[in-house]
Amino acid sequence: MSAQIxxxxxxxxxxxxxxxxxxxxxxRFEVARVARDADASADLLxxxxxxxxxxxxxxxxxxxxxxxxxxxxxxxRETIRGKGPSILTELGIGI
Amino acid sequence: xxxxxxxxxxxxxxxxxxxxxxxRRRLDGxxxxxxxxxxxxxxxxxxxxxxxxxxVAIPYGTVSSAQLRQLAHxxxxxxxxxxxxxxxxxxxxxxxxxxxxxxxxxxxxxxxMHAIQTSGNCIRNVTADQFAGAAADEIEDPRVYAEIIxxxxxxxxxxxxxPRKFKxxxxxxxxxxxxxxxxxxxxxxxxxxxxxxxxxxxVGGGLGRTPIIGPTIRxxxxxxxxxxxxxxxxxxYNQLGRRDNIYKARIKILVAxxxxxxxxxxxxxxxxxxxDGSLVLPAxxxxxxxxxxxxxxxxxxxxxxxxxxxxxxDDPAFDVWADTNLFxxxxxxxxxVNLSLKxxxxxxxxxxxxxxxxxxxxADRYSFGEIRVSHEQNLVLPHVRxxxxxxxxxxxxxxxxxxxxxxxxxxxxxxxxxxxxxLANARSIPVAQQISNRFADLDRQHQVGELKIKISGCINACxxxxxxxxxxxxxxxxxxxxxxxxxxxxxxxxxxxxxxxGPAFAADKVTDAVETIVETYVDLRRNGEKFLDTYRxxxxxxxxxxxxxxx
Numbered sequence: 168m169s170a171q172i173x174x175x176x177x178x179x180x181x182x183x184x185x186x187x188x189x190x191x192x193x194x195r196f197e198v199a200r201v202a203r204d205a206d207a208s209a210d211l212l213x214x215x216x217x218x219x220x221x222x223x224x225x226x227x228x229x230x231x232x233x234x235x236x237x238x239x240x241x242x243x244r245e246t247i248r249g250k251g252p253s254i255l256t257e258l259g260i261g262i
Numbered sequence: 263x264x265x266x267x268x269x270x271x272x273x274x275x276x277x278x279x280x281x282x283x284x285x286r287r288r289l290d291g292x293x294x295x296x297x298x299x300x301x302x303x304x305x306x307x308x309x310x311x312x313x314x315x316x317x318v319a320i321p322y323g324t325v326s327s328a329q330l331r332q333l334a335h336x337x338x339x340x341x342x343x344x345x346x347x348x349x350x351x352x353x354x355x356x357x358x359x360x361x362x363x364x365x366x367x368x369x370x371x372x373x374x375m376h377a378i379q380t381s382g383n384c385i386r387n388v389t390a391d392q393f394a395g396a397a398a399d400e401i402e403d404p405r406v407y408a409e410i411i412x413x414x415x416x417x418x419x420x421x422x423x424x425p426r427k428f429k430x431x432x433x434x435x436x437x438x439x440x441x442x443x444x445x446x447x448x449x450x451x452x453x454x455x456x457x458x459x460x461x462x463x464x465v466g467g468g469l470g471r472t473p474i475i476g477p478t479i480r481x482x483x484x485x486x487x488x489x490x491x492x493x494x495x496x497x498x499y500n501q502l503g504r505r506d507n508i509y510k511a512r513i514k515i516l517v518a519x520x521x522x523x524x525x526x527x528x529x530x531x532x533x534x535x536x537x538d539g540s541l542v543l544p545a546x547x548x549x550x551x552x553x554x555x556x557x558x559x560x561x562x563x564x565x566x567x568x569x570x571x572x573x574x575x576d577d578p579a580f581d582v583w584a585d586t587n588l589f590x591x592x593x594x595x596x597x598x599v600n601l602s603l604k605x606x607x608x609x610x611x612x613x614x615x616x617x618x619x620x621x622x623x624x625a626d627r628y629s630f631g632e633i634r635v636s637h638e639q640n641l642v643l644p645h646v647r648x649x650x651x652x653x654x655x656x657x658x659x660x661x662x663x664x665x666x667x668x669x670x671x672x673x674x675x676x677x678x679x680x681x682x683x684x685l686a687n688a689r690s691i692p693v694a695q696q697i698s699n700r701f702a703d704l705d706r707q708h709q710v711g712e713l714k715i716k717i718s719g720c721i722n723a724c725x726x727x728x729x730x731x732x733x734x735x736x737x738x739x740x741x742x743x744x745x746x747x748x749x750x751x752x753x754x755x756x757x758x759x760x761x762x763x764g765p766a767f768a769a770d771k772v773t774d775a776v777e778t779i780v781e782t783y784v785d786l787r788r789n790g791e792k793f794l795d796t797y798r799x800x801x802x803x804x805x806x807x808x809x810x811x812x813x
Contacts, residue, residue, distance in 0.1 A: 180359035181313035252681035
C-alpha cells in the first residue's frame with residue numbers, strides 16, 4: 168500500500184489542511200501524519216470524521232504521497248493544493 | 263442603468279441577513295455541510311481548491327463606477343487584492359474565508375449588488391452584449407429585457423429547484439456578441455415584416471460535455487409575451503428535464519431528445535394556458551424599465567472626429583490601439599473602448615483592486631460612470647468622446663490595460679482551471695500565458711489578425727473552448743496534463759462548434775502546436791482572409807498534416 172496522508176479544507180476559511188502527527192490540522196503537508204497500512208489509513212479517516220463533527224474541517228479524504236523524509240504530494244492537483252497556484256505572477260498577484 | 267427600488271433593496275438586505283444566520287448556524291454545527299452546501303451555492307459561494315470562491319452577479323455585465331470601487335474594496339479587504347472576470351460577465355473572488363462572507367454580502371448590498379443565483383439549479387445571471395446601448399449595429403438595447411428577465415427570475419418560487427442550472431443570453435444586434443446560440447435560452451432581437459421589434463427564441467444550446475448549437479423554436483415573439491413564453495419554456499423543462507443523471511439534466515438534452523419541433527409544440531401548449539395572464543408585459547412597464555437605460559447626455563462637437571484622426575496620424579502606438587480596441591458607437595463623436603485584461607503573459611480576465619479603482623475613476627471622467635464586463639473577459643467603457651480617447655489611452659497604458667490585442671491571438675479566454683478549480687482536470691492559465699508570451703510581438707499579432715483562442719481546464723467548458731477559432735481542452739491522461747485542440751468554432755451569429763484536429767498534445771507541446779496552426783493559416787490564407795475564412799475554405803486537413811507530420 169502506498170503512503171497516504173489525510174487532507175481537508177478548514178471550515179471557517181477554506182484553507183487546505185493536513186492532519187499532523189500531533190493531531191492538529193496543519194497548513195503544511197510536510198508535517199502530515201503518514202499512514203503506511205490499511206489500519207493507519209482507517210485511523211486517519213476516523214480523525215477526519217471527528218474533525219468534521221467538531222466543525223473544524225470539511226471534505227476530508229486520503230491522498231497518496233511520496234514517502235520521503237517528509238511526505239510530498241503526488242500529482243498536479245495535490246501539488247497545487249499544497250503549494251498554491253502554479254501561474255506566473257506577472258502582475259504580482261496569485262502566490 | 264437600473265437602480266434598485268425599495269423592493270430590490272429589501273430583497274438583497276434580507277437575503278444577506280438570512281445568509282449571515284445560515285453561516286452562523288454552519289459554524290456552530292447546527293447545519294451540516296450537506297444542509298449548508300445548497301444554501302451557500304444559492305448565494306454563489308463555492309469551496310474550491312484553496313479557499314472559498316464567491317461569484318458576484320454583474321447583471322448583463324453592467325456596473326457603475328461606485329459598484330466597481332466596491333468590488334475593488336472587496337478584493338482588498340477580503341481577498342488577495344484581485345478579482346477574476348468570467349465568461350458570464352460576473353466577477354469571482356478566489357481567496358475568501360467563510361467567516362467574512364456575511365460582511366462581504368452586506369458590502370455588496372450597500373451598492374445594489376449580490377451573489378444570488380450565481381450557482382445552483384436555478385436561473386443564473388442573464389447576460390447580454392457588452393456593447394449594449396452603445397453599439398452602432400444595435401437594433402435595440404437588450405439590457406432592458408435582460409433586466410426584466412432578471413427581476414422575473416430572481417427568487418422565482420417555481421424555478422428554484424430546476425433539474426440543473428439555467429443560462430439566458432440576449433442580443434440586440436444582428437452581430438451576436440452574447441453567444442445566444444450556446445445558451446439554454448438565447449434571445450435575438452429583430453424586426454418582423456411590419457418593423458415591430460421582438461425576439462427570436464433559441465432553446466437548448468450549450469457547451470460542456472454535450473455541446474449543441476441551439477435551435478430556434480419561435481421566429482418572432484412580441485415583447486408583451488416575453489415573460490409568459492419564458493415561463494412556459496421553464497415549466498416544460500422543470501417538468502420533463504431529467505433529474506436522474508446530472509450529465510443529462512440540462513434543457514439541451516431534453517430538446518435534443520424530443521426534437522425542436524416537438525419541444526416547441528410542448529411550449530406552445532403550455533403557453534396557451536398562461537399567455538394572457540399576469541405575465542403579460544404591459545407597454546408602460548417596458549417603458550418604465552427602458553427609462554433606466556436611456557442614453558446619457560451625449561455632447562461631442564463635430565470637430566472631435568477630425569482631432570481624433572489627427573492624433574492617430576501623429577502617434578503610431580495610439581493608432582495601433584485604436585485599430586483593435588475601439589468599436590463603433592451609435593452616437594457621432596463617441597467610441598466604445600475595450601480595456602484589455604489580457605496583458606502579454608498575464609492572467610486572462612484578472613484585474614487588481616488598484617486597476618478596478620482606477621477604471622472606476624476613468625469611467626467617471628470619460629464614460630458617464632459606466633463600465634461593462636465582456637464574456638470574453640475584458641472590460642469596456644461604453645461611451646467615450648473621441649476627443650478624449652488619446653488621454654484615456656495614455657491613462658490605460660499606465661495601468662497595463664491598453665494592450666492593443668482585442669480579438670487577436672493573445673486575447674485569450676481561459677477558465678481558472680486546475681490552478682483554482684475543484685472540477686478541473688488540467689491547468690488552463692499557464693497555457694494561456696505561454697501562448698501569449700509566444701506571440702508577444704504585437705506586430706506579429708496584428709499581421710495574423712483576428713484569432714480567438716479559448717481554453718478550458720475540463721469538459722465543463724467554462725472557457726468556451728468549443729466555440730474558439732482555436733479551442734483547447736485540458737484533459738488528464740494517466741495523471742499527466744494533455745491538451746486537445748479543436749478548430750473552427752465560433753460563438754457569433756454563425757455559431758459553430760469546433761472540430762477536433764487529432765490526438766491531444768502534451769503540456770510542453772501545446773504552445774508549439776498553436777504556433778504551427780497559426781503559421782499554417784498565415785501561409786495558406788488568401789486575399790485578407792481571416793482565420794475562420796481560411797479554415798472554412800480548406801477544412802481541418804492542412805492543419806492536421808502540419809501538426810502531425812512525421813519527420
